Amino acid sequence: LTVTYSGATTGQLAIKIVGLPSDKNATVTVTGPNGFNQTVPGSVTLENLVPGDYTLSSIEVKGTYTYHPQPKTQTVKVMAGPATTATLNYVPTILAMDAAAGDRFGQAVATNGEWLAIGSPDSKGIGDLERPGVVYLYRLNDVGEWAFVKKLSAEGKTVAVYENGY
Numbered sequence: 512l513t514v515t516y517s518g519a520t521t522g523q524l525a526i527k528i529v530g531l532p533s534d535k536n537a538t539v540t541v542t543g544p545n546g547f548n549q550t551v552p553g554s555v556t557l558e559n560l561v562p563g564d565y566t567l568s569s570i571e572v573k574g575t576y577t578y579h580p581q582p583k584t585q586t587v588k589v590m591a592g593p594a595t596t597a598t599l600n601y602v603p604t605i606l607a608m609d610a611a612a613g614d615r616f617g618q619a620v621a622t623n624g625e626w627l628a629i630g631s632p633d634s635k636g637i638g639d640l641e642r643p644g645v646v647y648l649y650r651l652n653d654v655g656e657w658a659f660v661k662k663l664s665a666e667g668k669t670v671a672v673y674e675n676g677y
Contacts, residue, residue, distance in 0.1 A: 523594035524557045524565055524587065530601035531578055532654075539569045539580075539599060543589070562591050569599050575656050576603035605657060607631060607647055616647075626650055627657050 528537045536552035544563035551557075565587055569580035578601035587597045605627075607616045611634070619630035632644040645664045649657040 519592040521559045522562050522589040522591050524560055524589050525594040525596045526551060526555050526557070526567065527596060527598045528554045528601070529598060530603070531572060532574060532656075535572050535574050535578070537569060537572060537580070537599065537601065539567055542566050542568075556594055560589050562589055565589055565597075567597055567599065572601060575658070576605055578603050603656075605629065605649070607634070608659065609662075610634075624651070 524541070526539060526541070528539070531537060531553075538550060538552065540548070540550045541557065542548050543565035544561045547560070547565070549557065566584065567587070568584045570583075571580065572578040581600045581602055585597060585599075587595050589595045607614065607629075610616050610631075614631045614634040616631040616634065617629055618632050619628075621628045627649040629647045629649070630644070631647065634645045645662055647662055648660045650660050652658040
């Protein structure tokens with residue numbers, strides 16, 4: 512009597528990257544059984560993997576925004592046979608280009624869908640005042656990203672943002 516096993520003995524891991532612009536690459540490190548360690552820049556399917564637990568660790572990506580991976584780390588079980596899928600969703604975060612600790616960037620936010628004003632009440636101003644507070648003005652561009660337009664500092668005065676700009 513001869514017994515022949517014809518089933519799969521290795522597995523696959525399909526890594527899907529969501530939320531990054533096409534010109535940005537992720538950095539995802541995959542570790543697993545038998546010292547497996549590979550870094551991938553985007554969506555890919557890893558093949559011929561030994562079944563077991565694989566950990567995906569990703570770091571933020573800088574661009575117009577800082578893109579934070581959600582989750583930053585996850586563990587998935589790869590089985591022999593069909594691919595196991597792991598999805599990493601990158602979430603964009605707008606940061607002030609000159610941010611400092613204690614600025615309270617984002618304390619106040621307003622938008623009309625085309626313009627975005629982000630307040631930073633304890634930020635250093637444009638003039639000589641130490642911390643007069645500022646407003647960062649962004650406009651939605653053609654590719655759907657908020658593009659920085661101008662930093663406004665009232666230095667003790669009220670700032671109004673009008674529908675037609677600044």
